[in-house]
Amino acid sequence: MASLVGSRVERKEDKRLLTGKGRYTADINIANQTYAAFVRSPHARAKIKKVDTSKALKASGVVSVLTGEEIATDKIGGLIAGWAIRSEDGSEMKVPANPPLAKDNANFVGEPIAVVFAETLDEARAAADLVSVDYKVLKGVINTGDAMKSEAIHDGIDKNLCYDWLLGDRKAVEEAFAKADKIIKVDLINNRLVPNAMEPRACVVDYNTASEEITLYTTSQNPHLSRLIMSAFGGVAPENKLRVVAPDVGGGFGSKINVYNEEIICSWASKKIERPIKWIAERTESFLTDTHGRDHVTHAELAVTNDGKFLGFKNETIANLGAYARVFGTVTPTYLFGPCATGVYTIPAAYSNVKAVYTNTAPVDAYRGAGRPEATYTIERLVEKAAMELGIDRTEIRMKNFPTEFPFKQTLVHTVDSGDYVSGLKKAKEMADYDGFEARRKKSESNGKLRGIGVSSYFEACGIAPSAVVMSLGCGVGLWESSEVRFNPTGQVSVFTGAHSHGQGHDTTFAQIAADELGVPLETIDVVHGDTDKGTFGMGTYGSRSLAVGGIAIVNACKKIVAKGKRVAAKMLEVNEDEIDFKDGEFVVTKSNKKKTIGEVAFACYLPGSRDSEFKSPLPEGEEPGLIETSFFDPANFSFPAGSHIAEVEIDPETGEVKVEKYTAVDDFGRIVNPLVVEGQVHGGIAQGIGQALHENTEYDETGQLITASYMDYTMPRADNFPEFNLGFTCTHATSNPLGVKGCGEAGAIASPPTIMNAVIDALGGQEISMPATAEKVWRACKLLKKTNSKAA
Amino acid sequence: MTKVTIEVNGKKVSKDVPDHTILSVFLRDNLNLTGTHVGCDTSQCGACVVHVNGKSIKSCSTLAADVDGSTVTTIEGLVKDGKMHPMQEAFKKMHGLQCGFCTPGMVMSAIDLLQNKKKPSDSEIREWLEGNICRCTGYQNIVAAVKEAASKM
8 A cells, every 4th residue: 555644635625625625713603692893992002081981871783882991800810921931040931911802901002902792793893983982091002122221011020021031151251252153243133024824813701501511612722621620720620611612713823822801701701691702803803813923123143254154152032022922922022932043053052142021012922933033044144244254155165064963962052963964055056056146136237126036054953842841931731632543343544733834734744644554545534623622631732743642642642553453363363473464454463464453453443252151252362452642742842944045036126026036945844745835835935935035024104004005005924926936855864753754834934034135135235235125225225335335446 | 664575595484673773783693594693793704795686796785685685605505415516625635624604795795706807816806805815724725625616617
């Protein structure tokens, strides 16, 4: 039987999604439901003096209006930071309380203050306008770089500083810098982005007054984790009385990891008003209140020798957390960022110092890549600049500093188990026709255009786990994953996973894995996820962890199924267990070639007998009936995908427009389960990264109003912004899991921003420019370039 | 209230709805055709594209009353005799969708493109789909799917 792992299998989930039969949260309606509309702060920072709901309560169709007073009285807990990060001086991080409905202070535009429930959506919205809130408006702290110099926005949090964190050895770095021939420096802003999953957040809640069970349908990447947080910290209901269902979810990219105010509020309120509740975010609500990504201000330095060896690295970053610290908010700019900032290079001495600040803006949390795009941008801008200043070819300087032996003990935290960075970059150069670039540059010049080439080499730590490591770094929970595999008596298989698919294609790829392990056809396997009432507990999907952690739990559960199957088959075939081989779905006696299929064995597993009965059970004595196995997998290490990307851009100096002419990506994801799906992940990641580099920016004005709060204002990349991406792969197997797989979901978004920016800056003759390199900024840079060139001439 | 009578996916329907009812709301809430999605409030994302009298339109910025008497086709109406439309088949074959949220609008829009131009070039496809935002795929496999469908239709 041919292996399904490695095949371009078309997705099982597609027919449902292509024919309008998907079931997203907004598609769910419950009889007698009410509609929620939120009253949100129009101010970035204000004291809430009074909330008057009397007019709203009298409005047509209104069922209830609730405020921060009621939620405090009912002792409903707030939103949480999932990771405890310590400052360099050993002190604990400072975290403000974050009640689901603000009672005394509003800290960003869009923060919920009150909620109206009414018979129709129109009535709910109309009544929300009648809630009158008396604010004392205060001057907000908006700008990342200024936050520490501004008035404290949270009581007791001096300088708006959550932590001042250090990883690495300052003294060793200073010594390395003293030996350097040259110090390369960059000042970078990693622009704030809005993840913008196409499905706006939504929730539908049903409360059963008799069983006291809440069912929450919601747009979540991790329903089990949401239930845990809502129960343990929100106090909404005990875990056994809270069912969280994340049905089809229309993209996440990190923005649907968090439990949000609305989910806690609607769950609590449904119990209170004894009616089902439906809430769907408008797009502008999503812009205002979904967690944002990135937003770093960085100064970094690289100490180099004249022949291009890297000696030392410094990274001083201010990271904006927004108004509150959320689930991955505090770890994203520290352990997900700092260690990876030394990139794919052997650098003997390094440190990353990160100051995380609170501002009156939407909370910032994980967004595709989470910390690793910021890290890669930092080091890859430095490396490119070093090549330029030293007059060394940009690919040569990289290869000179790549580790060549694995495991590679990276400077700051990680031991990278496997990789081959040289082959990856060589392959990318070949595919991109790197050597032919100068001719293309000349051709563009003859057409009045500026052409640039950019390279970036990256590695990242993903497959987020292992529990022992993440918990020692401050994570509040273990990050293992689980699976249950049920072999039905009549031969089909249900694979339950704690991971969650919101576009990644788990229905297919996880079935491929199980089909290979069990030797049964793909069609007989169904992957079940997204419901806390179905299957085992799990931590969900983010940090490119589903396959490298969740996929392995499936493999291990299948191996248990086969192990039990072998015991039963041995009894059925009247031989010893060690005389049986399992292959292609059959238990075969090696000597006689007598066999039983796994389907026959599965059926037999459901036929227990007893010693005294006339019925001769096929089950060995003492063997429990049934064929259902569970596995929890906690890997020994992160997985470390890596690669090199090369882009060519052409700039029209008259308009400043940047056109991406060529994009080549060569990635090492270890063993690939489904190339079709993996390529799709890479395409999407690259597109989001190009979005960051050229188009997207989240802009607050000086009063904290979000002025890019719709698709009319925030530049979402569209089909005509991209060329066809040219993908290649190299393969070194991960040693930390039995499949040899590495995460692939975030790589594209990690590698592409520096690739593109290096190309733009190359086209501009080395002139620094910040992301996004919009037509206006580039046009201004071109003007400056013209001036400099004419002066030089 | 306004009486809206339309033919949707081959079936005649008639409903009394408030005057300001948007077509996407009419389809989703009144007819339970939830395959048509709403992803923005500004007529930008295109998740809501349906066909009215054979032409693609954004149903989130069209009043239901304005299409009274028209023939409307939604994503649910493309399957014939249990078989998916060649465009749906092509999206599946080329992995032109991931989370699936933008997909119904994308498919409806792409079908209209091929009605206007049988064999569009890559850049013509990309330009046509400029009114449909996808956050997952980077558009590459969507373009490939439209070309695949063009070769089959």
